[in-house]
Amino acid sequence: MTAIDYDIQPRQDGRHAQTEAAATGDLESLRPLPRISIHAFCMSEPILRVMEKCGQDRRMAKVSLRITNGNVSAAANMFSSSPTPNLIILETDAEPANLMEELSPLAEVCDPSTRVIIIGRYNDIPLYRALIRNGISEYMVAPVSMADVLGAVAAIFVDPEAEPLGRTVAFIGAKGGVGSSTISHNCAFSISSLFSTETILADLDLPYGTANIDFDQDPAQGMAEAVFSPDRLDEVFLDRLLTTCSQNLSLLAAPSLLDRAYDFDRMAFHPVMELLQRSAPVTVLDVPHVWSDWTRSVLSDADEVVITCAPDLANLRNAKNMLDALKKLRPNDKTPHFILNQVGMPKRPEIAPNDFFEPLEVDPVAIIPFDVQLFGNAANSGRMISEIDAKSPTAEIFSQIAHLVTGRVRLKKEKKGGLGKMLSLLGRKK
Ligand SMILES: Nc1ncnc2c1ncn2[C@@H]1O[C@H](COP(=O)(O)OP(=O)(O)OP(=O)(O)O)[C@@H](O)[C@H]1O
Numbered sequence: 001m002t003a004i005d006y007d008i009q010p011r012q013d014g015r016h017a018q019t020e021a022a023a024t025g026d027l028e029s030l031r032p033l034p035r036i037s038i039h040a041f042c043m044s045e046p047i048l049r050v051m052e053k054c055g056q057d058r059r060m061a062k063v064s065l066r067i068t069n070g071n072v073s074a075a076a077n078m079f080s081s082s083p084t085p086n087l088i089i090l091e092t093d094a095e096p097a098n099l100m101e102e103l104s105p106l107a108e109v110c111d112p113s114t115r116v117i118i119i120g121r122y123n124d125i126p127l128y129r130a131l132i133r134n135g136i137s138e139y140m141v142a143p144v145s146m147a148d149v150l151g152a153v154a155a156i157f158v159d160p161e162a163e164p165l166g167r168t169v170a171f172i173g174a175k176g177g178v179g180s181s182t183i184s185h186n187c188a189f190s191i192s193s194l195f196s197t198e199t200i201l202a203d204l205d206l207p208y209g210t211a212n213i214d215f216d217q218d219p220a221q222g223m224a225e226a227v228f229s230p231d232r233l234d235e236v237f238l239d240r241l242l243t244t245c246s247q248n249l250s251l252l253a254a255p256s257l258l259d260r261a262y263d264f265d266r267m268a269f270h271p272v273m274e275l276l277q278r279s280a281p282v283t284v285l286d287v288p289h290v291w292s293d294w295t296r297s298v299l300s301d302a303d304e305v306v307i308t309c310a311p312d313l314a315n316l317r318n319a320k321n322m323l324d325a326l327k328k329l330r331p332n333d334k335t336p337h338f339i340l341n342q343v344g345m346p347k348r349p350e351i352a353p354n355d356f357f358e359p360l361e362v363d364p365v366a367i368i369p370f371d372v373q374l375f376g377n378a379a380n381s382g383r384m385i386s387e388i389d390a391k392s393p394t395a396e397i398f399s400q401i402a403h404l405v406t407g408r409v410r411l412k413k414e415k416k417g418g419l420g421k422m423l424s425l426l427g428r429k430k
Pocket residue numbers: 173175176177178179180181182183205210288289341342343368369370371372375376379
């Protein structure tokens with residue numbers, strides 16, 4: 001089948017397109033959808049038109065929507081070589097008895113975090129139950145309206161009862177200047193570009209933050225306004241504070257000014273973190289090397305914590321203390337990930353990686369060599385390492401960290417949920 005492919009990117013102008021009158025009253029009460037990516041595979045003209053209409057709706061203004069004229073195998077083909085989006089919408093004419101079989105090749109290549117809505121032809125309750133049990137988020141029977149589709153997407157991503165959409169990953173250094181910010185910026189960039197997933201990089205180092213410099217941006221005081229005006233915080237206000245760094249990466253930048261003191265209450269960053277989690281699938285937090293009530297609170301709440309260390313004794317002592325403290329603060333969460341950075345600096349006596357991690361009783365997730373030329377060039381030109389040298393081993397390390405902290409698996413590895421869950425159930429039946 002020849003594929004007509006549309007890319008409908010988030011509108012930057014904030015103006016609402018003229019949409020036809022809402023099909024149902026429910027549509028009026030729907031909140032705007034967050035910054036998710038959706039790929040719809042349509043087999044029939046009516047569903048194609050409905051998806052196009054969805055793409056023009058104001059509630060989809062921040063969604064990156066792609067529409068392909070194709071069936072489930074077209075989807076499986078496409079995602080065998082490219083990452084899956086946050087949501088796949090599939091139209092199918094498969095009979096109930098064959099649908100699971102038809103979905104199986106897609107399940108093999110679908111990331112567990114990707115949600116799936118199926119639009120089928122058969123009103124069949126056992127089929128519906130089987131699909132939901134196997135990790136499909138919704139099964140709808142054609143014909144469907146724009147309101148039906150938007151309602152189904154909102155039920156997954158906007159419903160206040162639903163799990164917050166976004167995963168937060170906090171990066172902090174075991175000591176000042178160890179490269180924690182540089183690593184967090186590169187990882188945020190890798191997450192957004194490798195998985196085409198909307199990512200927000202939030203710079204919490206208000207006086208000295210470098211995300212603005214590293215991405216060659218001169219934005220307004222995004223983070224300062226967000227944290228000092230919690231009452232004004234909503235999706236519209238947040239949109240004004242974000243700066244676009246690349247296609248899927250937005251920055252909530254620090255002012256990096258010393259015109260005031262930055263003392264924060266323990267919960268100061270909670271409203272903005274909560275809003276960020278509802279706005280994009282991934283938020284990367286660049287946390288300064290400070291141990292205070294507010295940083296402890298931010299680190300306690302993040303889904304993943306990454307501690308960057310340099311190979312010396314002070315870093316080792318601090319890393320051990322941070323590890324112990326964070327285990328107490330997050331007793332039921334994952335232990336932090338450790339990165340050893342700036343390894344092999346000429347003439348510097350260093351603690352060898354094995355000796356560094358043995359007392360910590362953890363394995364590092366990455367060991368990054370000291371490479372003054374690569375990092376210096378990147379910092380001075382306002383670009384990321386993978387933009388400067390995509391094939392460098394360091395760029396590959398950032399890609400690995402990006403996979404790890406977002407729970408993304410490399411293709412063909414074991415899956416835990418979504419379509420992957422279905423695959424494992426199908427496998428068990430065989
Ligand atoms: N592996 C590396 N090789 C060479 N230079 C590096 C490496 N990693 C980071 N750098 C450089 O080290 C410097 C400090 O990095 P960065 O600002 O990211 O550290 P930080 O831990 O966030 O510091 P701060 O405590 O000031 O927040 C930067 O100039 C950066 O380019």
